[in-house]
Amino acid sequence: MPATRLLFxxxxxxxxxxxxxxxxxxxxxxxxxxxxDQLGKGIEYxxxxxxxxxxxxxx
Numbered sequence: 001m002p003a004t005r006l007l008f009x010x011x012x013x014x015x016x017x018x019x020x021x022x023x024x025x026x027x028x029x030x031x032x033x034x035x036x037d038q039l040g041k042g043i044e045y046x047x048x049x050x051x052x053x054x055x056x057x058x059x
Contacts, residue, residue, distance in 0.1 A: 005054040008042055010034060 012032045
């Protein structure tokens with residue numbers, strides 16, 4: 001069953017480190033720069049999955 005709530009990492013660049021950051025391990029990691037294709041696939045998944053009710057964008 002698909003998740004109803006998603007966290008979508010759209011960037012690995014951040015100007016500050018928040019206490020509850022979901023990207024701490026990814027910030028500045030050159031191997032985790034999402035491509036347009038990866039972002040497009042994520043958006044398409046969200047579009048095609050009606051069970052998804054909430055999307056939190058990080059980045």
